[in-house]
Amino acid sequence: MDHQAFSHLKFESWLVAAGRSAEAGAPLNVPLIPASNFILGQQRGYARGDGTPTWEALEELLGGLEAGKAVTFASGMAAIAAVFDQLPAGAQVVLPADCYQGVAGLAAAGATRGRWTVRRLPVEDTPAWVRACAEADLIWLESPSNPLLAVADLPTICAAPRKPGAILAVDNTFATPLNQRPLDFGATVSLQSATKFIGGHSDLLMGVAVTRDEALSRALLQSRTLAGATPGALEAFLALRGARTLALRLQRAQHNAMTLAERLEKHPLVARVRYPGLPSHPTHLVARRVLNGFGTIISFDLHGDATLADAVCRTVKLIRHATSLGAVESTMERRAAIPGQEHLPPTLLRLSVGIEDVDDLWDDLDTAIRAAQAAYVRAV
Numbered sequence: 403m404d405h406q407a408f409s410h411l412k413f414e415s416w417l418v419a420a421g422r423s424a425e426a427g428a429p430l431n432v433p434l435i436p437a438s439n440f441i442l443g444q445q446r447g448y449a450r451g452d453g454t455p456t457w458e459a460l461e462e463l464l465g466g467l468e469a470g471k472a473v474t475f476a477s478g479m480a481a482i483a484a485v486f487d488q489l490p491a492g493a494q495v496v497l498p499a500d501c502y503q504g505v506a507g508l509a510a511a512g513a514t515r516g517r518w519t520v521r522r523l524p525v526e527d528t529p530a531w532v533r534a535c536a537e538a539d540l541i542w543l544e545s546p547s548n549p550l551l552a553v554a555d556l557p558t559i560c561a562a563p564r565k566p567g568a569i570l571a572v573d574n575t576f577a578t579p580l581n582q583r584p585l586d587f588g589a590t591v592s593l594q595s596a597t598k599f600i601g602g603h604s605d606l607l608m609g610v611a612v613t614r615d616e617a618l619s620r621a622l623l624q625s626r627t628l629a630g631a632t633p634g635a636l637e638a639f640l641a642l643r644g645a646r647t648l649a650l651r652l653q654r655a656q657h658n659a660m661t662l663a664e665r666l667e668k669h670p671l672v673a674r675v676r677y678p679g680l681p682s683h684p685t686h687l688v689a690r691r692v693l694n695g696f697g698t699i700i701s702f703d704l705h706g707d708a709t710l711a712d713a714v715c716r717t718v719k720l721i722r723h724a725t726s727l728g729a730v731e732s733t734m735e736r737r738a739a740i741p742g743q744e745h746l747p748p749t750l751l752r753l754s755v756g757i758e759d760v761d762d763l764w765d766d767l768d769t770a771i772r773a774a775q776a777a778y779v780r781a782v
Contacts, residue, residue, distance in 0.1 A: 413467060413580055414649040420466050421459030421642060432459040434639040449635075451627045456638040461610075463645055464600070467579035468592055470612040471619040473626060474638065478575065478595025479504050480631035481609030485571050485591060486512065486540070487625045488618070493518040493539035498525045498554075500547040502573065503742035509542075525552035526685050528559060535562040535570065543589075544573040545582070546689075549701045549737045549752040551676045553685040556692055560588035569618070575599070575728070580652055581695040585614055591622075598728030599698075601644040602651055606637040651730060651757055655698040658732075658763060659755040663700050665764055671775050673749070676701040699727060700753045701737075704771070706778055708748040711736045713774035715751065720758060720766040727754030732763055 411419060421432055435456050438449045446452040453461075457474055465472035475481040482505055489495070495509055499522045509520045518539070523530045525547050531554070535541055541564070545554035560570060572584035575595045584592040594600060596608040613619050626632060633641075663677035675682070678689035679696030689696060704711050715723040715734055724733040725740075734753045738746040755763070 416466055417463065417648055418646055420463035432456055432639070432642060434635060436635040450630060450632050453632075454635060454638070456635055456642065457633060460638050460642045460645070463642065464579075464594075464596075464610050465612055468583050468585050468612045470585050470592070470614040471616070472610050472612045473619060473622045474596070474633045474641075475609040475611070475626055476631045476633050476637075477607045478593070478597060478609035479508070480626070480629070481593050481595075481611045481622075482573075483508060484622050484625040484629070484631065485569065485593065485611060487629075488569060488621055489518055489539055491517065494537060495520045495540045495542065496531075496534045496538045497522050497542050498544050498547055498552075499523060500525055500550040500552055501542075501544055502548045503740060505542065505544070505573070507742060525550075525554050526688075528555045531555075531559045532562040535559065535564045535568065537565060539565065539568055541568065541570045542573070543571070544576075545692075546576045546678055546697060546699070548576065549699070549743075549746065549750065551576070551678055551683070551697075551699060551701055553678050553689040553692060555688050556582070556584060556587045556589070560584070576697050576699055577693060578648065578652060579612075580649060581693050581697060585612065590615060591618060596641050597726065599648060599652065601641045602648065602729055603640070603644055604724075604726065604729040604731065606640045606644075608633050608637050608641050652695065652698065654757040655755050656695050658757070658760040659698045659700055660696065661760045662753070662755060662764060662767065666700065666702050666767075669768070669771065671705055671771050672702050673705045674703040698755045700755060701750055702753070703747050704749040704751070704775075706749055706775065708736065708738065709781075710774055710778045711749040711751055712739070713777060714770050717770035717774050718766050719770075720762055721753070721770075727752070729754070730757050732756040732758060 435454050440446045461472040495518045513520045569590045571591045572589045574592045578599045591613040593611050660679050667675045677700045721732045737743045737752050738748050
């Protein structure tokens, strides 16, 4: 692809145009190439180390979204592990108090083995993060956070002086590069679980790390190769196809999420709603300043207990009782039921809003909440 010819494109056009061949007679879409090895004599020999044309097209698209170099991995956790793999022995790691349990688990396992020490900070405590930048070897931010949706003041934190050689990493999964570009603020590396919004159809596992630091990019690529954490050919093909519609999916799902959040906030059986787009959200003002859109994830607490919340998850029909997020279909789960998330409010439900008709979603959700509440009252 001629990067210079397309350098003026907005994100919505880049998502459609990037990664395509301009050669006469070439297929319009990058084909699925299920090859592990290639005829020797050219640059490419073995897929694990040299990649495939399908990976390269996807990495071109994802890297261009953040004006950096993208390295794709077999999963989001594989991308995360590759960043942690760069740390020196005895490193200091700072994580959000509200953090994806996979990251927390990886950090805890390394701390148990003496590889690093771990400290947790509230996402909204900007001064504490600024101080941590001068001390830590890895500053790991997640914004918006999972599942409490706290939005970090990334411009301020990323601008803070850092310990020499420190990595400031931002898990950008919930925002996507369309709502937030951490590298523009000064982050070292931006990560996403491409399983979610990039793929968008609940049919693949993949992760991506994007950086503008050439040395780090090479180190991440080496970690991927040595660990064998390479994406599958089919997964790369599906992620590339899914990414083409990211802008449209995100626009529709964000509209739905804002509508549902406003309605849930007025619901008599809902105790609390967490959505960055609501003025009641603790980090709403930061979200308005930092994000281009408020995302598609809503967390809300019910009046009652875990039994009631579980009943709501079982009762919804259009909304699927399932984990993960960022796909065309709406999904919901009680997060405190997940191992490692027991500290969360017992009735907190995380709703990933999809692209269905918003009134159909509301009818399904409202009906399930009222039916579960009625059965709960009869039972007690």
